[in-house]
Amino acid sequence: xxxxKASPETSSPINKDRFAAAEKKYAAxxxxxxxxxxxxxxxxxxxxxxxxxxxxxxxxxxxxRTRLHLLTCERRLSGPAATPSTGADWLLEAxxxxxxxxxxxxxxxxxxxxxxxxxxxxxxxxxxxxxxxAERSEEAxxxxxxxxxxxxEVRAFALGDPDFERVRELATFVALVEPPSADGAEDQEDTxxxxxxxxDTKLDF
Numbered sequence: 567x568x569x570x571k572a573s574p575e576t577s578s579p580i581n582k583d584r585f586a587a588a589e590k591k592y593a594a595x596x597x598x599x600x601x602x603x604x605x606x607x608x609x610x611x612x613x614x615x616x617x618x619x620x621x622x623x624x625x626x627x628x629x630x631r632t633r634l635h636l637l638t639c640e641r642r643l644s645g646p647a648a649t650p651s652t653g654a655d656w657l658l659e660a661x662x663x664x665x666x667x668x669x670x671x672x673x674x675x676x677x678x679x680x681x682x683x684x685x686x687x688x689x690x691x692x693x694x695x696x697x698x699x700a701e702r703s704e705e706a707x708x709x710x711x712x713x714x715x716x717x718x719e720v721r722a723f724a725l726g727d728p729d730f731e732r733v734r735e736l737a738t739f740v741a742l743v744e745p746p747s748a749d750g751a752e753d754q755e756d757t758x759x760x761x762x763x764x765x766d767t768k769l770d771f
Contacts, residue, residue: 581624588628589726591615596728599635600665600699609639627723630688638662650675653682657689664696672696687716695729703733711742 595611598604612632620629638661650656660675676693680686694709710730714721724730724743733739 584619584622585625588615588619588622588625592628592632593728599639605639605642609636609643612636612639627720634658634661634692638665650678653679653684656682657684657692661692664699669696669700687713687720690716691720695727698730698733701732703736706733707736707738707742714742
């Protein structure tokens with residue numbers, strides 16, 4: 567099955583060209599970050615992405631993840647950090663550990679991030695990405711499902727996120743991230759008055 571690309575129509579407002587440009591720059595930065603572990607060049611790439619796209623509200627998922635990875639690069643370049651004390655600190659710790667291949671310690675840090683009040687969408691999404699890289703596909707899909715339930719807009723981001731390359735072909739992943747067909751949505755709107763789509767019912771989280 568060919569790779570499905572992120573579909574800007576699933577989020578609003580999104581400019582297609584800006585979305586595609588951000589996706590391309592994010593993928594290039596992630597190659598430096600994950601594959602090469604070149605923290606200095608990755609930091610520059612993430613910083614450049616933020617400078618160009620920080621004001622684009624329609625692609626907040628890219629910029630939110632970029633900020634997290636940028637902090638990770640800065641931590642790598644500055645040496646050992648103090649023991650995490652907040653949920654946000656534990657989330658950063660979890661990302662660092664997962665990128666080092668320390669899956670079990672990373673899972674513990676993700677749990678501490680949740681307990682510490684870190685934003686659930688960010689924790690579930692980051693943990694899903696970590697599980698995907700570790701080839702723990704069932705856990706990756708389950709956490710991604712939780713992230714999408716909390717914020718349906720991350721569906722479009724996950725479609726183009728290189729962190730999910732190892733699970734991209736799974737039927738469960740495709741079923742989760744593919745948006746409902748436009749025809750089906752229109753039919754439902756025409757025939758059901760006062761109802762909401764599956765995506766809309768999750769927006770009250």
